[in-house]
Amino acid sequence: xxxxxxxxxxxxxxxxxxxxxxxxxxxxxxxxxxxxxxxxxxxxxxxxxxxxxxxxxxxxxxxxxxxxxxxxxxxxxxxxxxxxxxxxxxxxxxxxxxxxxxxxxxxxxxxxxxxxxxxxxxxxxxxxxxxxxxxxxxxxxxxxxxxxxxxxxxxxxxxxxxxxxxxxxxxxxxxxxxxxxxxxxxxxxxxxxxxxxxxxxxxxxxxxxxxxxxxxxxxxxxxxxxxxxxxxxxxxxxxxxxxxxxxxxxxxxxxxxxxxxxxxxxxxxxxxxxxxxxxxxxxxxxxxxxxxxxxxxxxxxxxxxxxxxxxxxxxxxxxxxxxxxxxxxxxxxxxxxxxxxxxxxxxxxxxxxxxxxxxxxxxxxxxxxxxxxxxxxxxxxxxxxxxxxxxxxxxxxxxxxxxxxxxxxxxxxxxxxxxxxxxxxxxxxxxxxxxxxxxxxxxxxxxxxxxxxxxxxxxxxxxxxxxxxxxxxxxxxxxxx
Numbered sequence: 001x002x003x004x005x006x007x008x009x010x011x012x013x014x015x016x017x018x019x020x021x022x023x024x025x026x027x028x029x030x031x032x033x034x035x036x037x038x039x040x041x042x043x044x045x046x047x048x049x050x051x052x053x054x055x056x057x058x059x060x061x062x063x064x065x066x067x068x069x070x071x072x073x074x075x076x077x078x079x080x081x082x083x084x085x086x087x088x089x090x091x092x093x094x095x096x097x098x099x100x101x102x103x104x105x106x107x108x109x110x111x112x113x114x115x116x117x118x119x120x121x122x123x124x125x126x127x128x129x130x131x132x133x134x135x136x137x138x139x140x141x142x143x144x145x146x147x148x149x150x151x152x153x154x155x156x157x158x159x160x161x162x163x164x165x166x167x168x169x170x171x172x173x174x175x176x177x178x179x180x181x182x183x184x185x186x187x188x189x190x191x192x193x194x195x196x197x198x199x200x201x202x203x204x205x206x207x208x209x210x211x212x213x214x215x216x217x218x219x220x221x222x223x224x225x226x227x228x229x230x231x232x233x234x235x236x237x238x239x240x241x242x243x244x245x246x247x248x249x250x251x252x253x254x255x256x257x258x259x260x261x262x263x264x265x266x267x268x269x270x271x272x273x274x275x276x277x278x279x280x281x282x283x284x285x286x287x288x289x290x291x292x293x294x295x296x297x298x299x300x301x302x303x304x305x306x307x308x309x310x311x312x313x314x315x316x317x318x319x320x321x322x323x324x325x326x327x328x329x330x331x332x333x334x335x336x337x338x339x340x341x342x343x344x345x346x347x348x349x350x351x352x353x354x355x356x357x358x359x360x361x362x363x364x365x366x367x368x369x370x371x372x373x374x375x376x377x378x379x380x381x382x383x384x385x386x387x388x389x390x391x392x393x394x395x396x397x398x399x400x401x402x403x404x405x406x407x408x409x410x411x412x413x414x415x416x417x418x419x420x421x422x423x424x425x426x427x428x429x430x431x432x433x434x435x436x437x438x439x440x441x442x443x444x445x446x447x448x449x450x451x452x453x454x455x456x457x458x459x460x461x462x463x464x465x466x467x468x469x470x471x472x473x474x475x476x477x478x479x480x481x
Contacts, residue, residue: 013088013101013102014101014102014103014112015103016103016104016105017103017104017105017108017110019103020057020101020103020110020112022048023047023048023049023101024045024046024047024048024055024057024112025045025046025047025048025051026043026044026045026057027043027044027045027046027054028043028044029041029042029043029044030042030043030044030056040058040059040060040061041058041059042056042057042058042059043056043057043059044056044115045057045112054115055100055112055113055114055115056112056113056114056115056116057110057111057112057113058110058111058113059108059109059110060075060080060108060109060110060111061107061108062106062107062108062109079192080109082191082194082195082196083191083192083194084099084102084111085196086157086191086194086196087099087113087191089155089157089196090151090152090155090157092114093151094147094148094150094151095144095145095147095148095151095185095186095187095188096148096151096152096187096188096189097113097114097116097187097188097189098113098114099111099112099113100112100113100114113189114187116187116189118184120164120337121141121164121186121235121239122164122238122242122333122334122336122337122340123333123337124184125137125239125329125330125333126330126331126333126334126337128184129329129330129333130330130331130334131325131330132325132326132327132328132329132330133239133240133325133326133329133330134323134324134325134326135272135304135321135322135323135324135326136304136305136308136309136323137305138236138239138240138275138326139301139302139303139304139305139308139321140305141186141236141239142236142278142301142302143297143302143303143305143306144185144186145186145188145232145235145236146232146293146296146297146302147293147297148186148187148188149188149228149229149232149293150292150293150294150297152188152225152228152293153225153228153292153293153294155196156196156197156198156199156200156202156225157191157194157195157196157197157225158194158195158196158197158204158224158225158227158228159188159191159193159194159228159231160193160194160195160208160209160227160228161190161192161193161194161208161209161210161231162188162209162213162228162231162232162235163210163213163231163235164235164238164239193208193209201224201225202224203222203223203224204222204223204224205221205222206221207219207221209227209231210419211251211379211380211381211382212234212247212250212251212380212382213231213234213235214227214230214231215227215230215231215287216230216255216285216287217287219379223287224287225292226287226290226292227287228293229282229290229291229292229293229296230282230283230284230287230290232282233279233282233283234254234283236278236279236282237250237254237264237267237279238336239329239333240266240267240268240271240275240326240329240332241264241265241266241267241268241332242266242329242332242333242335242336243336243339243340243416244264244265244266245265245415245416245417246265246415246417247380247382247416247417248376248377248380248382248417249265250264250265251376251379251380252376254283255285256285257285257286261276261279261280261283262276266332268326268327268328268329270324270326270327271326272301272320272321272322273320274300274301274304274320274321275301275321277299277300277301278296278299278300278301278302281295281296281299282296300320300321301321304321308323335412338408338409338412338413339412339413339416341408342407342408342409342410342413342416343418343419343422345404345407346385346388346404346407346418347422347423349400349403349404350362350400350423351423351426353397353399353400353403354397354400356426356427356428358395358397359423359426359427360427361395362391362392362395362423363420363423363424363427365391365394365395366383366388366391366420369383369387369391370382370383377417380417380419381419381420381421382417382418382419382420383417383418383420384414384415384416384417384418385413385414385415385416385417385418386414386415388418388420389401389404389414392404
């Protein structure tokens, strides 16, 4: 792994690399983060003057990073500065990630945050609530998520990419839990798509986020902070139902002005009317009538957990919601988490084993298939895994098919949706030698060199559990005003 240096100033507020090393002891590496554009190491650290509390530091390269035959470009200073500015304003309050300090050298940025050990939402629920979520757990998570968004709204901050999965190792996650316990607090983080306005209610036109979770008005390119409420509603749906096999069918219901939310696929049979009433408010098609986060915090289902533990409205008023286990939710979370890992492995395999020309041919065939099969699949930029396999068979990509088939539980995910936009960064012009890389200058996408057998072996390890795999799903994101 190598890194070319840059003197670009990012947003260091706490000092230099020497100051960082004087303040912290590095205990161990937690993981390697890769998002097709940027590479970073995440480490567990403790302060030398008080070693009782651990922190996480993400070490970001300011220059090109070459790892496993892929060249990662540095994060743009403006993007990182916006994210760090947002974290500083939020001050780690109301279930938002706490930023401790920022250090900078000529080649690296060190971002120190609180340590979140509980895992992403689906991983957390599948491990800690394997027997099933309790109704009060759903209410508690809804309350914490909406509290975080209310705090953001009070500071004119839009997240713009809320989703349940963490894609790269801690702490750069979207919804991560503070600890690995049944009553852990969540943290909303990863404000890389976030924006901070100078006034309340400002409208935006930039398309940002992951298509299945974004609001109808984002597709119309006219939205406010209420777009985050819609995304949070989809997150809560996925919390109890998992990701549906037929993503397009669920998307149709979520984006319909007149719909019956009880027909959403995967919904537990025992969900009370109060849960659907909460979802209906959050997923209201017309954003102008959609409740704000502050209004949603007074919702009956959201208040249920606090009533149950004696910290909220009188329990007598909560009779429409009962404390009970939602059967099957643990299994659904595990299956959904596995499908995300499978997608990451499939992306790594195809990006590693196929040339730029092959990838362009594949994407062209996928676009043709999804365009003919209906507007929704095309809008979501997804294709069923079984259809993707058929295209690879027609291209005689036997090696790719064999590698995909070796993934953990691969046969289970044939009818799940694959986000084919993940492959687009690998179709950019790329140099073919290390010398070309170092002479090529800046780029907005990673560069792929000759395929490495070592990388393939990593990608076929337990359905994507290897640290070398890509850890962040590709969001459709173009920064603008």
